[in-house]
Every structure is written in C-alpha cells, then in structure tokens.
Amino acid sequence: xxxxxxxxxxxxxxxxxxxxxxxxxxxxxxxxxxxxxxxxxxxxxxxxxxxxxxxxxxxxxxxxxxxxxxxxxxxxxxxxxxxxxxxxxxxxxxxxxxxxxxxxxxxxxxxxxxxxxxxxxxxxxxxxxxxxxxxxxxxxxxxxxxxxxxxxxxxxxxxxxxxxxxxxxxxxxxxxxxxxxxxxxxxxxxxxxxxxxxxxxxxxxxxxxxxxxxxxxxxxxxxxxxxxxxxxxxxxxxxxxxxxxxxxxxxxxxxxxxxxxxxxxxxxxxxxxxxxxxxxxxxxxxxxxxxxxxxxxxxxxxxxxxxxxxxxxxxxxxxxxxxxxxxxxxxxxxxxxxxxxxxxxxxxxxxxxxxxxxxxxxxxxxxxxxxxxxxxxxxxxxxxxxxxxxxxxxxxxxxxxxxxxxxxxxxx
Amino acid sequence: xxxxxxxxxxxxxxxxxxxxxxxxxxxxxxxxxxxxxxxxxxxxxxxxxxxxxxxxxxxxxxxxxxxxxxxxxxxxxxxxxxxxxxxxxxxxxxxxxxxxxxxxxxxxxxxxxxxxxxxxxxxxxxxxxxxxxxxxxxxxxxxxxxxxxxxxxxxxxxxxxxxxxxxxxxxxxxxxxxxxxxxxxxxxxxxxxxxxxxxxxxxxxxxxxxxxxxxxxxxxxxxxxxxxxxxxxxxxxxxxxxxxxxxxxxxxxxx
Numbered sequence: 001x002x003x004x005x006x007x008x009x010x011x012x013x014x015x016x017x018x019x020x021x022x023x024x025x026x027x028x029x030x031x032x033x034x035x036x037x038x039x040x041x042x043x044x045x046x047x048x049x050x051x052x053x054x055x056x057x058x059x060x061x062x063x064x065x066x067x068x069x070x071x072x073x074x075x076x077x078x079x080x081x082x083x084x085x086x087x088x089x090x091x092x093x094x095x096x097x098x099x100x101x102x103x104x105x106x107x108x109x110x111x112x113x114x115x116x117x118x119x120x121x122x123x124x125x126x127x128x129x130x131x132x133x134x135x136x137x138x139x140x141x142x143x144x145x146x147x148x149x150x151x152x153x154x155x156x157x158x159x160x161x162x163x164x165x166x167x168x169x170x171x172x173x174x175x176x177x178x179x180x181x182x183x184x185x186x187x188x189x190x191x192x193x194x195x196x197x198x199x200x201x202x203x204x205x206x207x208x209x210x211x212x213x214x215x216x217x218x219x220x221x222x223x224x225x226x227x228x229x230x231x232x233x234x235x236x237x238x239x240x241x242x243x244x245x246x247x248x249x250x251x252x253x254x255x256x257x258x259x260x261x262x263x264x265x266x267x268x269x270x271x272x273x274x275x276x277x278x279x280x281x282x283x284x285x286x287x288x289x290x291x292x293x294x295x296x297x298x299x300x301x302x303x304x305x306x307x308x309x310x311x312x313x314x315x316x317x318x319x320x321x322x323x324x325x326x327x328x329x330x331x332x333x334x335x336x337x338x339x340x341x342x343x344x345x346x347x348x349x350x351x352x353x354x355x356x357x358x359x360x361x362x363x364x365x366x367x368x369x370x371x372x373x374x375x376x377x378x379x380x381x382x383x384x385x386x387x388x389x390x391x392x393x394x395x396x397x398x399x400x401x402x403x404x405x406x407x408x409x410x411x412x
Numbered sequence: 413x414x415x416x417x418x419x420x421x422x423x424x425x426x427x428x429x430x431x432x433x434x435x436x437x438x439x440x441x442x443x444x445x446x447x448x449x450x451x452x453x454x455x456x457x458x459x460x461x462x463x464x465x466x467x468x469x470x471x472x473x474x475x476x477x478x479x480x481x482x483x484x485x486x487x488x489x490x491x492x493x494x495x496x497x498x499x500x501x502x503x504x505x506x507x508x509x510x511x512x513x514x515x516x517x518x519x520x521x522x523x524x525x526x527x528x529x530x531x532x533x534x535x536x537x538x539x540x541x542x543x544x545x546x547x548x549x550x551x552x553x554x555x556x557x558x559x560x561x562x563x564x565x566x567x568x569x570x571x572x573x574x575x576x577x578x579x580x581x582x583x584x585x586x587x588x589x590x591x592x593x594x595x596x597x598x599x600x601x602x603x604x605x606x607x608x609x610x611x612x613x614x615x616x617x618x619x620x621x622x623x624x625x626x627x628x629x630x631x632x633x634x635x636x637x638x639x640x641x642x643x644x645x646x647x648x649x650x651x652x653x654x655x656x657x658x659x660x661x662x663x664x665x666x667x
Contacts, residue, residue, distance in 0.1 A: 272619075294452075296618065317452055319618040339453070365586075371593040372585050374601060374630060376618065377456075378610055379464055380578035 033074070034058045048072045048095065056100075060085045068094035071125060076100050081112050082129075088117040096125040107159060109134035110148075113141070121146060131159035132180060141170035150179040155203040155226070160185040164192070172197060182208040183225065190214050199223070205230045206247075217242055224248075228273060230256040237263035245271045253278045254295065260285060267411065270295055276318070280304050288312055289411055297323055297363065306330035314408045315339060319376070320363035322399065329398040333358065337405040345406045356404040359395040361388035413497040416488070420505035423481075429473060430509050437517020445525050452617060455530040458518060459613050462538045463606055464574060466514065467545040471566035474506050474549030479559040486667050499662045503550055503655060510542035530616035537609035540647050544605045545570065547654030554661045573606045581607075594629045605650040608643060 022043040027036045029051030036046055037060055045065040049072060056076035060066075060083060073096045076082045080101045083092070092111065101108035109131035111121060116138040124146045126132045132148040135141060143162060152158035161177030163185045164170065172194040177183040183199030186192065186209035195218045199206040206222030207229045209215070216238035222229050228247035231237065237260060244254035254273035255265075259281040269291045270276035276295040279285075280302035290313045292298035298318040301308075303326030310332065315321050316339040335351070343352040362381050366373050375381050388395060424430060444457045478485075481502060488498045515535060522531055545566075552565035581600050585593055601607045614622065615634050622631045633639040 296622070317450070369585055369589045369593075371589075371597050372582065373622065374597050374611065374614075375578055375582055375585075375607075377459070377614060378578045378607065379574050380582060382460075383575075 029053060029072075037062075037064065040064060048074075056080050056082050058083050060090065061087050063087055063089035065091040066093070066095070067091075068096070068124075070094075071096040073098060078102060080106070081108050081110075083111045084114075085111065085116055085119070086114040087119075089119070090116065091120040091122075092124065093120070093122050094124065096127070097129065098127045100129045100131070102130050102157070104159075107131050107134060107163075109159070109163070113138050116141070120144075125149075129159075131163055132161040132177065134159075134163045135167050135170075136165040137167070138164075139168045139170065141167060142173075143171065143175060144173045146175045148175065148177045148180065152179060152181075152203065155181055158203060160208075161199070161202065164189045168192065171195070176200075177202065179203070182206075183222070185209070186212045186215070188212065192216075193218065194220055196220065199225065202226060206244075207231065209234060213237075216240070221245070222247070222254075225252075227251055228253040228255060228275075230258070231260060232258040234259075235261045235263065239263070239265045239268060241267045243269045243271065244273060244276070245269075247273045249274060257282045257285070264288070265290060269293070270298065275300050278302075279308070283307050285309075286311070289409065290314070291316075291411060292321075293317055296320065300324070301331060302326075303328050303330075308332070309334070311335055312405075312409060313337070314411070315358070316408060320360050320366075321358040323363040323367050324359060324396060324399065325367065327396045329396050333399070333401040335403050335405060336401050337408045338401065339408070341404045341406075343404065350406045352404040352406055355400040355402045357389065357392060357395065357400050359399050361385050361394055364394050413494075413501065416493065416497055416501035417504055420481075420501045421508060423484075424477070424505045424509045430513065433469065433473070433510075434513040434517050437513055438520060441518045441521040445521050451526065451528050452530065455528070455534055455613070456617060458531070458534055459610070459617070462514075462518075462534055462541070463610055466510075466538050467541050467574065467606060468567075468570050470510050470542045470545035471549045471570050472563060473510070474546040475553050475559070475562045475566045477506055478502065478550060478553040479562065489667060495663045496659055499550075499659050503546065503658070506546050506550075507543045510546060511539040514538040514542065530613060533612055533616060537612055540651060541605060541609055543651045544654065547651065547658060551654045551658040551661070554658050554665055573604055577604050578607065598630065598633060602642075602646045605647060608647055608650070612643065 022045060024045045024047060025036055025040055026047045026049060027033055028049045033053060033055055037058065040046060042062045045067065048068045050070040052073045052075060054075050054077055057080050071094060074082055075098050078099050078101055082097045082100055097110040100110055110126045110129040111133050113119060113135040114137060118140045120142045121133060122144045126148040129150060133143060148161045150158050158181050160182040161180035161184060162172060162175060166188040168190045170192045172184065174196045176198045178200050180202050181204050183202040183206045184194060189212040192215045197220045200223045202225045204226050206225035210232045212234050214236045219241045221243045223245040225247055229244060247254055252274050254270040254276040257279040261283040264286045267289045272294045274296045276292045276298040278300040281304045283306050285308045287310045292313065292315045295318045297320045298315050299322045301322055301324050303324060308331040311334050313336045315336060321338060321340065338356050338358060341352055341356045343354040343356065345352055361384055362376060440461055441458065444454055448454045448457060485498060489495065518535060548569045549566045552562045556562045585597060601611060634643060
C-alpha cells in the first residue's frame with residue numbers, strides 16, 4: 001500500500017503545480033502550430049523543427065517561448081497574417097516568415113501584436129511580407145536582429161517594416177529592413193530606443209514617426225530610401241551618430257523635421273542627399289558635431305523655425321550650404337566649419353576673423369525657379385554670387401556664422 | 413598635307429608660347445592640387461580655369477598665330493598644294509598644340525596626385541573647347557584683313573559665350589519662370605559650347621543637387637545614352653562648323 005500512496009501523492013504534486021514545470025513541445029512539419037499552441041500551457045517552450053509549414057492566422061494568447069530550429073519556414077501563401085499575438089512574456093525566435101496576405105483592410109503582417117507586454121522578437125527572417133512586425137498598444141518590447149525584406153515595386157503594394165502604434169518602453173535594435181513602405185514607423189510611441197538598425201531602399205521613408213516623444217535613435221543607417229527620413233510633431237527626440245545617405249529625389253531628404261522641438265541631433269553624418277536636413281516649424285533643436293558632405297543642399301531652414309542652434313558642424317562639398325525662404329532669422333549658427341569660407345585668420349586662433357554667410361544668392365534663385373540650376377557654376381552666376389557676398393540684398397543679412405572655423409573638425 | 417602639318421607643328425612647338433602656356437597650366441594645376449585637400453575641390457577649381465581661361469587663350473593665340481604665319485601661308489599658297497591642306501595644317505597644328513598643353517599641363521599633375529572621372533571629363537572638355545575657340549579665331553581671321561579686328565572678334569565671341577549668353581538665359585528663365593522651362597533651357601544650353609562643357613562637369617560634381625526637382629530632368633537627359641549622344645553630337649557640331657566655315661572662306665579668299 002505504501003508505495004502506491006506515495007506515488008499517488010507524487011502524482012498530485014505534479015498536477016498541482018503545472019506552472020513551475022514548463023514543458024518543451026516539439027513541432028514537426030505536417031503538425032498544426034495552432035493546435036500545439038492551444039494545447040501548450042503558459043510558460044511552455046515550443047520548438048519548431050526545420051521544414052516548411054503552410055499555415056497562417058496562428059493566434060497566441062498565452063506566454064510562450066517559440067523557438068525555430070534552423071529557421072523553419074512558415075509560409076502563409078499570401079493569405080492573412082501569420083502570427084497574431086495578445087499576451088505577455090512571449091518570445092519568438094529564429095523563425096522564417098514568408099508570404100503574408102496583401103491586404104490594406106486588415107494590415108496583414110508577419111507577426112501582429114495587440115495589447116501585449118514584455119515580448120521579445122529576435123533573430124527572425126521575414127520575406128515578402130506586407131507589414132513586417134506590427135505592434136499596437138503594447139509595451140516593453142524587444143525587437144532585435146530581425147531581417148525584414150520585401151520586394152514590392154510600388155509604394156501602395158507594401159506596408160511598413162517595423163510598425164509600432166501606441167507603444168512604449170521598447171527597444172528596436174540591429175534590425176535590417178529593406179524594400180518596405182516605411183522602414184520603421186512609429187506613431188504615439190514613447191520612451192523607445194532604436195539603435196544600430198540598417199534601413200535601406202524602402203519605398204517611402206526609412207524612419208517615419210509622429211507624436212512619439214522621448215525617443216532616441218542611435219547609430220542607425222538610413223540609405224537610399226524613397227524620400228529619406230521624415231519625422232513630425234514630436235518633442236524630446238535624441239538622434240546620435242546616425243547616417244543618412246544617398247536619399248535622392250525631388251522630395252527626398254536626409255531628414256525632414258516638421259514641428260520637432262526640444263531635441264538634439266548630434267554626431268550624425270549626412271552624405272550625398274538631395275537635401276541633408278529640411279526643417280520647418282521646428283524649435284529649440286541643438287545640432288552639433290554633424291557632418292554634411294556632398295549634399296545638394298546641406299540644410300533647408302525654413303523661416304518658421306526658431307531658436308535652433310547649429311554649432312560645430314562640418315559643411316564640406318555641398319552644392320549649397322543653406323537655403324531659406326524668408327528674411328527673418330531666428331536661429332543661431334556658430335563655430336561651424338564651412339569649406340566655402342574665404343575669410344582670413346590674422347590672429348591664428350583657427351577661427352575666421354570675418355563672418356561667413358552660408359546662404360548663397362543662387363540657391364535663393366534656384367529655390368524660386370528650379371530650372372535655373374542649369375546655370376550653376378557659370379561665370380555669370382559666380383559673379384552674381386560674389387557681388388551678393390559683399391553686399392547682401394536678396395539673401396538674409398543676419399544668417400551669418402560669426403565664428404567660422406578655419407579647419408574642419410575631426411569627428412573620426 | 414602631312415608634311416605641311418609636320419612643319420606647322422615644328423614651328424608652333426618651337427615657339428615660346430607653347431612652352432609658356434604648358435608651364436602656366438602645370439603651375440596652375442600644381443598649385444591647386446597643393447592648396448585643395450580633396451579631389452572634388454581640385455576639379456572645381458580646375459573647371460573654373462578650364463571654362464574661362466582655356467577658351468580665352470585659345471581664341472587669342474589662334475588669331476595671332478594666323479596673322480604671324482600669314483607670310484608663310486601666302487608663300488605656301490603660291491606652291492602647287494591644295495588650299496584646304498594649307499589651311500588644315502595650320503588649324504590642326506594650333507589645335508594639337510593647345511590640346512597637348514592642356515593634356516600635359518593638367519594631365520601630369522593628375523597622374524602624380526590622382527584623378528577621378530570628373531577630372532578626366534575635364535580634360536576632354538578642355539580639348540573640345542580649345543578646338544571650338546581655335547575655330548572661331550580662324551574664322552575671325554579669315555573674315556577680316558586686320559589683326560586687331562580679328563582679335564576683337566575672337567574676344568567678343570569669348571565674352572559672348574562665357575558671360576553674355578548665360579546672362580541672357582538667366583534673364584529668360586527669370587522672365588518666364590511660370591512656364592515649364594526644362595526643355596527650353598536644355599535647347600538653349602545646346603547653343604553654347606561653354607555651357608555644354610560646364611554641364612558635363614556639373615553632372616559629376618553636383619549630382620546630389622541635380623537629383624532635385626528639375627535637376628532630375630537634366631540628369632536623366634544627360635545620363636541617358638540618347639542624351640550623351642545628343643550632347644556629344646552637339647559638341648562635335650560646335651567643333652566642326654566654325655572650322656569648316658573658316659576653311660570655306662579661306663579657300664575663296666583673295667590674298
């Protein structure tokens with residue numbers, strides 16, 4: 001009797017504490033992931049074996065760890081979402097998710113999160129998805145090392161790579177996003193950091209955010225996106241050491257700042273953009289230690305901006321340094337290096353003795369009549385510019401850097 | 413013909429001018445290379461020289477050369493050689509000498525300190541502009557009998573193409589700013605070899621700015637094979653017509 005009683009006791013102990021003993025469930029090709037998820041209890045680990053799974057619309061409502069072995073492929077065959085999540089403490093790792101539906105009605109996505117918390121999405125590969133990772137009303141998300149690649153030809157044929165709506169306290173790091181509409185899209189997202197992402201060749205914007213306060217963007221690269229980066233209606237933004245490269249087009253910008261305030265843009269590189277920075281309605285932004293190189297216009301500073309400071313930046317080989325649309329100047333330029341500066345430095349303190357006016361007459365003319373760009377660098381235009389430099393008439397008199405550096409800064 | 417060209421070339425290369433011009437070009441290029449810290453700045457400065465100075469020197473030198481050699485030309489015409497050969501030998505000698513000076517003067521420093529595609533384009537533009545303005549100078553020379561007048565005409569053409577014409581185009585663009593002007597300006601640019609040369613350089617130096625609204629149109633045009641063909645063809649026509657016209661006049665002229 002005794003051994004039996006013991007074993008019964010032991011059995012009760014087992015079922016009495018299911019939470020503490022998380023099981024590992026293996027899923028092999030041919031099995032339904034949805035059924036495995038439904039059968040699993042909270043805290044279980046689902047291991048998905050290598051292979052192809054033609055499944056979609058998998059709903060997950062409990063905390064699980066889902067790990068793919070050698071990137072199992074989950075192919076939705078162009079029908080709907082692949083994973084739909086509303087839970088806490090979920091980890092999704094090592095999956096290859098391909099071919100989501102193409103619907104604007106339900107915003108088909110590879111993984112879609114609602115009302116979730118504490119989730120980790122890492123090391124996944126997404127191919128040919130409409131939306132890549134889509135989060136709404138969630139927090140404490142960790143989105144790292146995902147490769148997201150779409151190959152649409154038109155902007156309306158594809159959604160955003162990483163899409164966050166009404167989220168907070170999240171981290172988006174080391175992801176690669178190619179070929180989507182917007183690479184990273186944030187709306188009403190706060191206290192979030194994006195770091196080390198590579199966002200390239202997206203149809204519209206590399207990074208696009210609105211009403212997303214207190215976020216920081218560090219060491220990201222935004223390259224060859226349709227219209228560069230556009231950010232709006234936000235305060236307390238920190239942008240450090242990002243690279244904005246080769247955004248070419250009639251309305252492409254390294255970065256477009258619209259109604260951004262109390263922010264800092266430090267140590268970034270703007271290389272070969274049609275317009276490095278375009279800003280309007282923005283206030284109290286500090287631009288420091290940035291490099292503007294080989295842009296068409298390094299800076300288009302609209303007269304609606306005020307109290308911005310441009311300090312210690314390098315401006316080299318830009319066709320035009322700054323252009324503006326009015327005569328009022330409410331911003332400060334100081335201690336920048338301008339390669340077009342032609343002044344002298346008698347006291348040898350490496351600061352030019354006369355100020356530098358970065359607004360070029362011809363940039364004002366080109367702003368009004370774009371066709372006039374064809375005469376740029378002709379003798380005629382050079383003469384006009386010289387005259388304007390001596391006696392400013394059309395260009396704003398106060399747009400001046402009183403302490404231009406003689407040597408470029410070395411930002412390494 | 414070849415013999416004539418040979419003697420004309422010997423004559424011109426022995427002259428002090430060829431030496432001075434080449435040394436001047438070398439000095440300019442070397443000093444620009446020394447002062448500027450990167451290549452695109454170098455090509456910018458060299459471009460200004462190329463577009464302003466090269467046509468000027470070509471025009472003035474070709475005119476004076478024609479008049480200095482007038483006696484030799486008259487002597488040759490008395491010999492049983494074709495008039496066109498006499499003319500062509502003189503013209504080609506001048507063009508060759510001017511091109512050589514540019515190629516050596518700018519080319520040597522480029523070989524020494526490196527060059528990019530824009531600098532190579534620049535050499536081509538220089539050679540073409542020399543040929544065009546030598547043609548204008550010869551045309552001016554055969555049209556008048558007075559050296560001073562011929563130099564005056566050459567200088568006038570230089571000022572017209574380098575300065576006045578652009579002013580006129582700018583005025584036109586300004587006056588008709590409300591109309592789509594892309595194609596019109598493109599057409600107008602074709603009518604000026606200096607502008608054409610400048611724009612070929614612009615395509616390389618200011619590519620980012622040109623990717624903007626209207627620039628993209630020009631960029632598309634000049635980068636398409638069609639555009640390159642049209643621009644190249646137009647430049648070729650610019651080299652040919654003053655020279656051929658000058659030859660025609662020369663053939664019929666009574667010395």
